Amino acid sequence: MYGRTSIYAHRRKNRKKAILSFFIILIAAVLVALGISVYWEKSQQQREDALTAETENNADAPKEVPTEQPEGGNGQPEGDGQSEQEAAVVDTETTEQTEEQESQSTSAVTQTPVENTDVVTMTSQRILDSPALVPNSGFSVSDDYFDDAAFVGDSITEGIKLYEVMSNATVVAARGINLDTVFTDDQIRTSEGYTTALGALEEANPKKIYIMFGANGVGWFTEEHFTEAYTSFVQSVKEQHPDSQIFLQSILPVTQEFDDEREDISNEKINQYNELIVQIAENEDVYYLDVASAIKDENGCLPEDSNGDGMHFGTTYYNKWFDYLKTHTVTEEEQPS
Numbered sequence: 025m026y027g028r029t030s031i032y033a034h035r036r037k038n039r040k041k042a043i044l045s046f047f048i049i050l051i052a053a054v055l056v057a058l059g060i061s062v063y064w065e066k067s068q069q070q071r072e073d074a075l076t077a078e079t080e081n082n083a084d085a086p087k088e089v090p091t092e093q094p095e096g097g098n099g100q101p102e103g104d105g106q107s108e109q110e111a112a113v114v115d116t117e118t119t120e121q122t123e124e125q126e127s128q129s130t131s132a133v134t135q136t137p138v139e140n141t142d143v144v145t146m147t148s149q150r151i152l153d154s155p156a157l158v159p160n161s162g163f164s165v166s167d168d169y170f171d172d173a174a175f176v177g178d179s180i181t182e183g184i185k186l187y188e189v190m191s192n193a194t195v196v197a198a199r200g201i202n203l204d205t206v207f208t209d210d211q212i213r214t215s216e217g218y219t220t221a222l223g224a225l226e227e228a229n230p231k232k233i234y235i236m237f238g239a240n241g242v243g244w245f246t247e248e249h250f251t252e253a254y255t256s257f258v259q260s261v262k263e264q265h266p267d268s269q270i271f272l273q274s275i276l277p278v279t280q281e282f283d284d285e286r287e288d289i290s291n292e293k294i295n296q297y298n299e300l301i302v303q304i305a306e307n308e309d310v311y312y313l314d315v316a317s318a319i320k321d322e323n324g325c326l327p328e329d330s331n332g333d334g335m336h337f338g339t340t341y342y343n344k345w346f347d348y349l350k351t352h353t354v355t356e357e358e359q360p361s
Contacts, residue, residue: 173230173231174224176235180239194230239276255308258310262310271312272305272311276319277324282335
């Protein structure tokens with residue numbers, strides 16, 4: 025029989041073996057688990073790499089497909105060997121062509137061909153034969169033609185601003201101004217305050233100047249005084265603006281009713297004074313515009329539907345006025361003979 029001591033020793037030895045075996049098994053299990061985990065992660069990574077590579081290959085596939093291009097003399101697609109300088113030349117030529125096309129388009133808008141629809145049956149032969157008379161140009165200019173224009177006159181001219189007929193043009197006008205007061209009347213409003221017609225013209229410095237006087241004064245001015253006063257003003261404008269085009273516009277007609285009611289103003293007298301204006305235009309080497317022919321009815325009067333007081337009128341007839349001006353223009357080179 026074993027002794028008590030040997031039995032306890034044997035048991036301790038067995039327990040140590042059991043514990044050691046447990047730890048060995050535990051470590052082995054942990055190592056196996058780690059191995060499996062590493063293997064799984066590596067496997068997953070390989071699958072992801074394979075998917076990524078396949079996706080990239082699919083994305084690159086269209087780039088690898090050759091596209092059909094016209095070949096040059098060397099068998100290479102045209103443009104492959106194009107230098108930056110050649111490309112710049114092509115871009116420049118394209119830009120110039122585009123600008124030329126835009127310029128032609130702008131020109132077509134600025135000058136639109138029109139038929140000559142002037143009504144001159146009520147215009148005197150004296151005026152029609154005048155070398156100062158601006159003929160129909162055969163085309164109509166756009167509104168921007170008047171960007172550098174100034175319109176000088178009385179309340180009729182002031183209506184250009186009131187009715188906003190040509191808002192881009194400068195209006196140098198005020199109610200009641202006539203050829204006797206035009207040098208001294210300082211009721212022309214400008215950005216700098218109130219001034220005379222010449223003061224406003226100096227500030228505006230226009231390239232085209234359209235003058236219309238006579239409605240105020242034709243009733244009491246003698247022909248001699250009218251000619252003298254008008255000539256003096258035109259000379260002052262020429263001296264102030266030697267490089268500008270100057271147009272003298274005809275006095276506009278009045279309605280038949282207005283003509284009948286007034287003894288001092290009549291369309292017959294207006295026509296006579298318009299011949300004085302065309303003579304002034306000839307003497308001073310400036311232009312004459314027969315604006316009245318665009319407004320007169322078959323009797324030579326301002327139509328009764330003009331929506332005014334018999335001398336003034338509404339928007340419709342301001343548009344007729346400017347339709348006439350747009351088709352009666354001159355170039356820089358043209359001068360009255």
